[in-house]
Amino acid sequence: MFGNLTNFEGSLFDDLWRMQREMDEAFTRWPWPTGIRSVARGTYPPLNVGVTPEKADVYLFVAGMDPKALDLSIQRNLLTISGERKVPEREGVQYYREERFDGPFRRVVTLPDDVDPETVEATYTDGVLHVSVQRREATRPRQIEIK
Amino acid sequence: MTEKSDVTARGAGEAKDRDDARPVLRPPVNIFEDPHGITLEADMPGVSKDRLNLQVDKDTLVVEGDAKIDMPAGMEALYADVRVTHYRRSFTLSGELEPDKIEASLKDGVLTVRIPKRAELRPRKIEVRAG
Numbered sequence: 685m686f687g688n689l690t691n692f693e694g695s696l697f698d699d700l701w702r703m704q705r706e707m708d709e710a711f712t713r714w715p716w717p718t719g720i721r722s723v724a725r726g727t728y729p730p731l732n733v734g735v736t737p738e739k740a741d742v743y744l745f746v747a748g749m750d751p752k753a754l755d756l757s758i759q760r761n762l763l764t765i766s767g768e769r770k771v772p773e774r775e776g777v778q779y780y781r782e783e784r785f786d787g788p789f790r791r792v793v794t795l796p797d798d799v800d801p802e803t804v805e806a807t808y809t810d811g812v813l814h815v816s817v818q819r820r821e822a823t824r825p826r827q828i829e830i831k
Numbered sequence: 832m833t834e835k836s837d838v839t840a841r842g843a844g845e846a847k848d849r850d851d852a853r854p855v856l857r858p859p860v861n862i863f864e865d866p867h868g869i870t871l872e873a874d875m876p877g878v879s880k881d882r883l884n885l886q887v888d889k890d891t892l893v894v895e896g897d898a899k900i901d902m903p904a905g906m907e908a909l910y911a912d913v914r915v916t917h918y919r920r921s922f923t924l925s926g927e928l929e930p931d932k933i934e935a936s937l938k939d940g941v942l943t944v945r946i947p948k949r950a951e952l953r954p955r956k957i958e959v960r961a962g
Contacts, residue, residue, distance in 0.1 A: 730912035734907060735909055
C-alpha cells in the first residue's frame with residue numbers, strides 16, 4: 685500500500701510493472717459464480733469484465749479486426765458483441781499451423797443491473813475492443829458528510 | 832524437405848521458457864511457407880509496438896509482448912478469460928532461413944513475421960528446353 689510513497693523515480697518501467705500487476709491482480713481473483721448466459725472457457729473472443737462504482741468495462745481481445753465488422757448491441761444490461769473475423773487464406777503456401785480464430789463469433793455479457801444503456805462507448809486499440817457503460821448515479825455509493 | 836517440416840513442426844514445439852515463474856499467454860499462431868520464406872502470424876491483442884519484443888538468438892526466435900489495457904483505478908473484476916498480460920512463445924528456426932533478414936509488422940494486435948530463406952537455398956525451377 686505504501687509502495688507508491690517510496691516510488692519517487694517513477695520510471696516508465698515501474699509504471700509498466702505497476703499496471704501489469706494491477707491488472708493481474710484484478711483479473712486473477714476467482715472463481716466467479718457462473719452466469720446463466722456464460723459460455724465455456726476458450727470461446728472466441730476472450731473477454732474480461734470489470735466494474736467500478738461509476739461504470740462497467742468490457743474488454744474483448746479481438747486482434748486484427750476491422751472495427752466496422754464488429755457489431756455491438758445493448759439491451760438493458762445485456763451486451764452482445766458479434767462479428768466475423770476473416771483471416772485471409774493464402775494461395776500456394778503450405779500451412780504448418782492454423783491456430784488463429786477464423787469465422788463468425790458472438791458473445792453476450794451480463795452487466796450490472798444499473799448500467800445505463802444510453803451511455804455505451806466503444807474504442808478499438810491494438811486489437812482490444814473496450815466497451816464502457818456508465819452506471820446510474822442513484823445506485824453509486826455516496827459519501828455521507830457528517831455535519 | 833524432411834528438415835524443413837521437422838523444423839516447423841518442432842519450431843512451433845516451443846523452446847522451453849526460462850522464466851517459468853511468470854505465467855505467460857501463448858499467442859495463437861498461423862505459420863505458412865512459400866518458396867521464398869516462412870511467415871508467422873500471431874494474435875497478441877493489447878500489445879503495442881513499444882511493448883513488443885522480437886528476438887533471434889542463434890536459431891531461436893522469441894516473440895514476447897505485454898498487453899496494456901486501459902483500466903480505471905479500483906476496478907473489480909467480474910469475469911476474466913485473460914488473466915495474464917505477458918505473451919511469450921518461441922520457435923526454432925532451421926538453417927535455410929535467414930534470421931538477419933527477418934521483417935516484422937504489428938497491426939491491431941496481429942504480429943506478422945516474415946523469415947526469408949537464403950537465396951541460394953530457395954527452390955529453383957529447372958527449365959526443360961525442348962530440343
